[in-house]
Amino acid sequence: MTLTFMEANNRNSQQRPTFSSSPKMEYPPLIQAVKEGNIKLVQELLERGVDVNVQVEGGWTPMHNAVQEGNKDIVQLLLDKGADPHVKKENGATPFIVAGIVGNVELLELLLSKGADINECDNHGFTAFMEAAFYGQVNALEFLYEKGAQVNLGRQTSEEQKKLCKGGKTALMDAAQRGHVNALKILLEKMQAEVNARDNMGRNALIHSFLYCKNKKVKEVILLLLQYGIDVNVRGEKGKTPLILAVEKEDVELVQMILEHNGININDTDNDGNTALLVAIDKNQIEIAQLLCEKGAKVDCGDLIRIAQRNYNQDMVKLLREYGANENFSPPTEVYEPNSRRWQRCLRHLHRIYRPMIGKLKIFIQEQYKIAETSEGGVYVGFYDGKEAAVKRFQEDSQRAQQEINCIYHCQKNSNLVMFYGRESQNGCVYLCFALCEKSLEECLTDQGEAALENEAFQNILKSLFKAVQEIHRSNYTHQDLHPGNILIDSKGAVCLADFDKSEKLDEGQQKIKDDLKALGRLVVYVMQRGKDPFSKIQAQSDNKVIEACTNEEIKDLVQNLLSPGEEWQNQLSEMLSHPFFWSCKIGYRFLRDVGNESDIKKGNYRSKILKKLNNTKAFKNWREEIDKDVMEKMNSFYKVDNKYRNTVGDLLKFIRNVGEHFEEEPYKDLKSKIGEPSQYFQKLFPDLVIYVYKKLRNMGYKKHFPSVNSSEPGC
CATH class of the missing domain: 1.20.1440.180 (KEN domain)
Structure with missing residues (x-):
């Protein structure tokens, strides 16, 4: 099998050419003999003492070429004459990886016997297993699986590439993208490949199945992935959903397949606020537009009638009017100036684009709008009832969501907690909406611009925190997760306590109060040290070590009382708020x-x-x-x-x-x-x-x- 340089470069941005042979290149005699399959000449040249590991442009050696040609006898001869079975091309590909590309099971087995690592990869993270999936080499794929290849291994790449969200692609994504249905079936049925694995851009195999324009079996691939429950609301480049990508292919049958899958969000938008319906109208696809309207697509997502009229498609105009599209649609013209300085760019963008509302909530679950990671879903910028909001997303049956909701409702009068606006639910998710803050205490202390704050400023931060925790305790709850990332600073500089998804109702003995007091003691040290040591390090230290770190007698006494509260620990915060430290x-x-x-x-x-x-x-x-x-x-x-x-x-x-x-x-x-x-x-x-x-x-x-x-x- 021969792959030209141009074909090799036809891979997507996460991939690299494996071969770089040029028909005009003059090869050393040994490599030329290998490529021609002339074993007699190869033996003569080796007996004359030519370099068995000679390399040409791209790092190709006689071994790489012999494996590419699938000539086991020459491979064995080269090995007998001292050829390096682990030699790498410039892109890091070994003969074993090349054997995965050509799908030669005999050579894979031979090279494994010479010490090849079943999961060895080139500089771009490709393993032999991934290459076999990419080229649809089913026999090689099954052989490598039986020998222990990691089915769900994601493409490993350089730190620089990771910063660009490159890498992470799995063999399943390779097979889906190239339209290798048989390989895909084996991966899913026999090898239990993770159907919803995502690459470093957040794309799953369904998104990848749309990426290769020469994929003639895209419908078969997508149907198979849908049968295995792949997520249909995942996003690709520019935030495009599988439904939008299907519409862009202008294929009614493909759109129908996506729409029939349970859980599809038909009104979701890409990063520019375009829905599937708007894309269909823009592409003048009336059959697709009608299908979307019949399935419940909203017609308030843009100036749809004007777009249809611009295409001189009166049938489309008639269709849209039947479904209630606005004849005089006009986007918001008011100049919007966000209150938040930190999040102003994404707030402006979110304000401008169309998004389907979730009750009073406007939100876009995309990385560019993410404020913070959580263990269950993340925090995103949004608008709740027109107000700038930080929105925590949970699964609807989440225990942590319920704990947060219970604590919020019992502590609503606590002015030192981040303000709660309301909640919404949709498609099995619950969204808790809070006032949007600028930064966490942790970010404040690591920001060089904040390093010059006086002690009094930090004392005020801690006083607000103490008051917040005191009010939580008075409401018969404990926070149980006090750390610098959960202490927020709003646009006016006020300190707010947030994140109550680990909160607990006080038991009869109120012993959990002590956990909060101990955390506060460590927070005092963290704050007064200006975050010099990570809070996790202070958390791991013994109480005595924490006390030793106190820089003066006032801090030391305050921390001692928090770490070792007396018999009246339930009222400890009331006393500590009157402490000389403040x-x-x-x-x-x-x-x-x-x-x-x-x-x-x-x-x-x-x-x-x-x-x-x-x-x-x-x-x-x-x-x-x-x-x-x-x-x-x-x-x-x-x-x-x-x-x-x-x-x-x-x-x-x-x-x-x-x-x-x-x-x-x-x-x-x-x-x-x-x-x-x-x-x-x-x-x-x-x-x-x-x-x-x-x-x-x-x-x-x-x-x-x-x-x-x-x-x-x-x-x-």
């Missing part, structure tokens, strides 16, 4: 002043319970030396004796209280030039003082000094 330095300074204003501290009652508790530390023991000398002297002058303040925490709090009380008074106004803003001054000198005092007083009945969770005093 205070600005001005709020922290006000807290220290209020504590310093306690009577026992002002009077220096060192036997009091509060001062015994506060002063029981070696920390801050030299605090007076940290204060500016002029400031210390000025504050000491308030008293009649020197060094009125001792190096105790209690006296430090009294000092802070006195600075706050007298800072604006005339005799002390020169302190401003030394101190500046007092809250910043003391925060810088004693960064751990607030959390130290907080922890000491937390269980002592002094919570009256703790700011409320809704404190909104501006930051430092």
Whole structure:
């Protein structure tokens, strides 16, 4: 069998030429003798010492040519004289793969005995099994299957090609595309080939059966694939469905075959918003158009009558009028400007094209509209009741869909959850529609443009998250899947918690709350580290390791309380929302002043319970030396004796209280030039003082000094 260079290049973009022989090429004597089948001359040349592995253009060797010619005796002679049975052409094809092309079972068996790998592939991912399917070599196909060839192996290709969605094609797709019905039957019936396998572009064998214009058995192929339940709503290039591709072939019988299959979406569109009916009218195919109309195709999918009139087809115009097509159809003319900056391009396109509505939902299940992957269906950009939406798609009987719906309906008043618009169902799928957000927290932290955000911004993110989880718990649910990808930022910068398909209703003991608290503890570390380590890495670490990663005492205390909640863990979030981690330095300074204003501290009652508790530390023991000398002297002058303040925490709090009380008074106004803003001054000198005092007083009945969770005093 001889394949010319032009024929070899006739393969689609996922494939490559196997042979590149040119009739005008002058071959080395050994290769010429092999091609002519002159075994005597081959033997003479080898005995003279010619190179048994000589290569010509394309990397062809005597072995490749002998296999192509199907000459077993010459192949054996070459092997006996030291020919490399694994030698590769420039495209990576071995003699074994060439044997798959020509379908020579004897040579396949011989080369296997010489160590060929049954699933070895060339540089484009072709195996001998795939080549046998591509060329309809049934005997070779069956032999390779019996020897263990992988039936559903997809074409492996380079990373660069994968980025272009190349590769992934299976032997079944090859046989379908080339119209090899016998090979297709064997693959499906005997070898249990996966009928709905998809290549890296998302195309199945049904799409591939339309791609080769010389496929004369396309109807037989498609009928066979339909009998085996192939998906008829899959898409090819430009988003074209099998129905649209059948219409483009202008074959009524083919269209009829597709339409008779259960589950066909007759009104689905390609990427440009064209339905099968619109394509039929544009191609002036009245018989196909009538068939589509009879099967329920909608006539509101474009200016159909004008297209028919442009083709001077009055019978088509009459048909369309009978089915209610609009005489004065006009597409939307208003200028649409999306609210979302990130998704504006696909929103504009989706807004412009025709799509059959699913209740109030306009959506296109195509890769270009996909926001995120999910375990069951994906999240897509869409419009719900005219509003920009993120749409999660599930199978209608999905347990996860039911869990998400239950949680949403019980937590609708939670303003920190992503807003839920509504749900729709069609063809066994349920669509849950939410407000469209710009990015996830994970994306926010990996975006270099966000790296300069201050701590206060991240504190606000975590506060919103804590409030969201707190409200879920109050609604008797737990989230159970808290991670950075489920925390979303909308176009106004608000933080929203999303993805409730793993949520669970609280059991009697409410133990599941602890799972959410532990996840929150790890999220605190992830956020405050600006996403330096992947969240999955932090999840895998022990609690002790997570605590060690905390960068200051406030974060450490917050995380410890989340990872090891006390007996009242059900109310843990309420307390944590009032934690110093969420205070600005001005709020922290006000807290220290209020504590310093306690009577026992002002009077220096060192036997009091509060001062015994506060002063029981070696920390801050030299605090007076940290204060500016002029400031210390000025504050000491308030008293009649020197060094009125001792190096105790209690006296430090009294000092802070006195600075706050007298800072604006005339005799002390020169302190401003030394101190500046007092809250910043003391925060810088004693960064751990607030959390130290907080922890000491937390269980002592002094919570009256703790700011409320809704404190909104501006930051430092």
